[in-house]
Amino acid sequence: MPDxxxxxxxxxxxxxxxxxxxxxxxxxxxxxxxxxxxxEGPYVVDVQGRRYLDANSGLWNMVAGFDHxxxxxxxxxxxDRFPGYHAFFGRMSDQTVMLSEKLIEVSPFARGKVFYTNSxxxxxxxxxxxxxxxxxxxxxPQARKILTRKNSYHxxxxxxxxxxxxxxxxxxxxxxxxxxxxxxxHYWREGRDGESEADYTARLGAExxxxxxxxxxxxxxxxxxxxxMGAGGVIVPPEGYFQTIAPILKRHGIPLVxxxxxxxxxxxxxxxxxxxxDFMPDAIIASKAMTAGYFPMGAVIxxxxxxxxxxxxxxxxxxxxxxxxxxxxxxxxxxxLKAIDVILNEGLLDNVRALTPRFEAGMARLAQMxxxxxxxxxxxxxxxxxxxxxxxxxxxxxxxxxxxxxANASTDAGLICRPLGQAVVLCPPFIMTDAQMDEMFxxxxxxxxxxx
Ligand code: PLP
Numbered sequence: 461m462p463d464x465x466x467x468x469x470x471x472x473x474x475x476x477x478x479x480x481x482x483x484x485x486x487x488x489x490x491x492x493x494x495x496x497x498x499x500e501g502p503y504v505v506d507v508q509g510r511r512y513l514d515a516n517s518g519l520w521n522m523v524a525g526f527d528h529x530x531x532x533x534x535x536x537x538x539x540d541r542f543p544g545y546h547a548f549f550g551r552m553s554d555q556t557v558m559l560s561e562k563l564i565e566v567s568p569f570a571r572g573k574v575f576y577t578n579s580x581x582x583x584x585x586x587x588x589x590x591x592x593x594x595x596x597x598x599x600x601p602q603a604r605k606i607l608t609r610k611n612s613y614h615x616x617x618x619x620x621x622x623x624x625x626x627x628x629x630x631x632x633x634x635x636x637x638x639x640x641x642x643x644x645x646h647y648w649r650e651g652r653d654g655e656s657e658a659d660y661t662a663r664l665g666a667e668x669x670x671x672x673x674x675x676x677x678x679x680x681x682x683x684x685x686x687x688x689m690g691a692g693g694v695i696v697p698p699e700g701y702f703q704t705i706a707p708i709l710k711r712h713g714i715p716l717v718x719x720x721x722x723x724x725x726x727x728x729x730x731x732x733x734x735x736x737x738d739f740m741p742d743a744i745i746a747s748k749a750m751t752a753g754y755f756p757m758g759a760v761i762x763x764x765x766x767x768x769x770x771x772x773x774x775x776x777x778x779x780x781x782x783x784x785x786x787x788x789x790x791x792x793x794x795x796x797l798k799a800i801d802v803i804l805n806e807g808l809l810d811n812v813r814a815l816t817p818r819f820e821a822g823m824a825r826l827a828q829m830x831x832x833x834x835x836x837x838x839x840x841x842x843x844x845x846x847x848x849x850x851x852x853x854x855x856x857x858x859x860x861x862x863x864x865x866x867a868n869a870s871t872d873a874g875l876i877c878r879p880l881g882q883a884v885v886l887c888p889p890f891i892m893t894d895a896q897m898d899e900m901f902x903x904x905x906x907x908x909x910x911x912x
Contacts, residue, residue, distance in 0.1 A: 469492075470493075471493050471495065474493040475489075475493065484864055487868065491868060491871075494512070495507045498526070498527075499522075499525065499526020499527055500526065500527055501525045501526065501889075501891060501896075502526070502888065502891060502892050504526060504876070510874065512875060512876045513876070513896060513903065515870075515877045515886045515887070515888050515900050515904070516876050516877060516885070516886075516887060517887050519748075520690060520722045520727070520748055520749075520841075521747075521748035521749055521751075521752070522753040522889055523726065523749045523752050523753070523803065523891075524752040524753075524754075524803070524890065524891055528891075530798055531752055531795060531798055531799060532754075534795050535755070535791055535795050537794070538555065538790055538794035538795070539791055542555075542790050543790075543791060544786070544790065544791065545788075545789070545790055546783070546787055546788065546789075547576060547787045548783050554790075555790040555791075555794045555797065556788035559796050560574040562796075562797060562800055563759060563761055564761070566731055567744060567761050567763075568732060568734060568741075568744075568763075569761070569763040569764060570764060571764050571767070572762050572763050572764055572766075573761075573762050573770070573771070574761050574762075575759065575762075576757065576758070576787040576788040576789075576792075576793075577747075577759065578757060578758060578784055579615070579747060580620075580746075580747035581614070581615025581616050582617060582620075582758055583745045583746070583747060583759060583760050584615050584620035584684070584719065585617045585619045585620055587682070587684070587717060587743060587745060587760050589619075589782055590766075590770060590780075590782075591603075591681040591682050591715070592604055593782075594766070594770055595681055597772075597776055597777070598773065602678060602679050603678060603679060604679065604681050605638045605639070605675055605679050606622075606623055606638065606682055606683075606684060607642060607671065607682070607683040607714075608623045608624070608640070608642070608683070608685065609625050609641060609643065609689070610625040610642070610643060610644040611625050611626065611646070611689060611693070612624060612641070612644075612684075612686060612689055613626065613692055614745075618634065619636070621634050621635070622634050622639040623639055623684060625644070640671060642664070642668060643664050644692065645664060645689075646689075646695045647660045647698040648833075648845075649834075651698075657699050658700060660698050661697075661698045661699060661700045661704050664698075664701065664704070664705070665704040665708060668683075668705055668708050668709075669708055672708070677712040677713065680712070682714060682716070682717050683705070683714055683716050684717040685702075685705075685716070685717070685718065685719065686718075686719045686720075686722065687702075687718055687720065687733025687736065687739075688722075688723055688837075690887075691722075691880060692880075693845070693880045693883040693885065694836055694838075694841050694843035694880075694883070694885055694887075696836055696838050701737075702734075702737050702738070703738070706739050706740070715742040716741045717742060717745065718732070718734045718739075718741035718744050719745040720732055720734070720745060720746050721746065721747040721758070722887075724744065724747075724748070725749035725800065725803050726749065726803050726808060726809040726812050726890060727749065727812070727840060727887065728838045728839035728841065729809075729812055729816055729838065729839035729840075730839075731809070732744065736838060736839065740763075742763050743761060743762045743766050744761040745758070745759075746758065746759045746761060747759070749799070750796050750799065750800070751792060751795045752795070752802065754799065755791060755792040755796070756792070757792040757793075757795075757796060808891065809890070811890050811892070812840050812890050813839075815888075815894070816839055818894060818897050818898075819837070819840055819842060819886075819888070819897060820837070822897065822900070823835040823837060823842050823886075825901070826844055826901065826905060826908065829908060830850060831846055831847060831848070831850065831862075832844050832845065832847070832850075832908075833845045833847035833853050837886075840887060840888055840890065841885075841887045842886045843883040843886070844884050844886075845882055845883045846862045846863060846866065846884070856882060861881070861882060862882055863879030863880060863881065863883055866904075866907050867879040867884060869907035869910045869911050870884075870907040873906045873907050875903035886900070886904070
């Protein structure tokens, strides 16, 4: 008979009642779930009172930490004033109006238009629907194909998962037809023997040209790319990558969309990843740090050309028939206005820039370890790629990936970091202090030493 006299643990209750996504189930069965109750700055605390330094910023989003008083106050004030509304049927909240103005102001576009969603996935879905709508309205209904890259991550809805270049979507029978994945811009892993970085960039440019020639430019709706790939394992593209592909796309009249769900609002050291990598997109997908993670929200920000054409297309049939119940939610907008202010005007972006050399030095130090093949990153996003054999770049094998083992050892050491493929990813909150960053690397070093 099971002992029913003792209350079930939080771990058991979590497993009994929750269906887990993006979680290695054997690991959970063995180790249990870390059930969290609250946060303090960049730390989170579990039901046992254990503190973890969250080098993952939640899921790349909690850039202002977990107890920012200004963000909580902005939420409370707006909940008190006007707790919820949509942005349709001729009504929208004042906060929504102000946020759209702010997003255009801080975007790289001189002018544009914003459409709100509840997540990054929905923003990518919305973008694709916008382009399909636009192309039909402009008499090009066949222009539907979407180009992205292998290993990219754009979300989990049927369309955004089809855009995503990860093999795990096979289990859903995705991608849908018409979603084409080009080469992953990871020189260290994909570059051929003797091929220079510039040669690799040229090869990716040639692949894009060939794909457009094969598929037909008139059948392609957009090329969508993260400036620095996030969930692909923090892949910084090779030198000249966007400078090579942007003119090819322009020549063929194919919009270039920057999926800035991770890079946007400071992660790479500029407001936008496209600014760090010096290219001008036709539209931006934003989410995550836009509300510092304090509200689920995403946005499609159209630059001037797409904004004008979308407006004309919508005017022609008098309505763009799309939107979510909570699109432009006033509490989300009030939080986003505060988050953008906190990031840009209260020193968070400055702190990203100030901390970056320390972050790079910490990464470079760990890259000396025998089983770290590559340390890569930009701003406050980085990855350490674990390898069995450094010279041959030979990955580890085994049923539990090496990065999963590192992440588990980190958790034991009081650090949360993200296993991705064979890499362990760091994307600390922008509020970290020098001492907290040192603590992050010390704990990660302990974990790596234990696993290697
Ligand atoms: N695009 C990128 C680049 C992302 O990293 C993510 C999520 O991590 C998404 C889109 C999807 O956003 P969400 O999880 O909010 O749907």
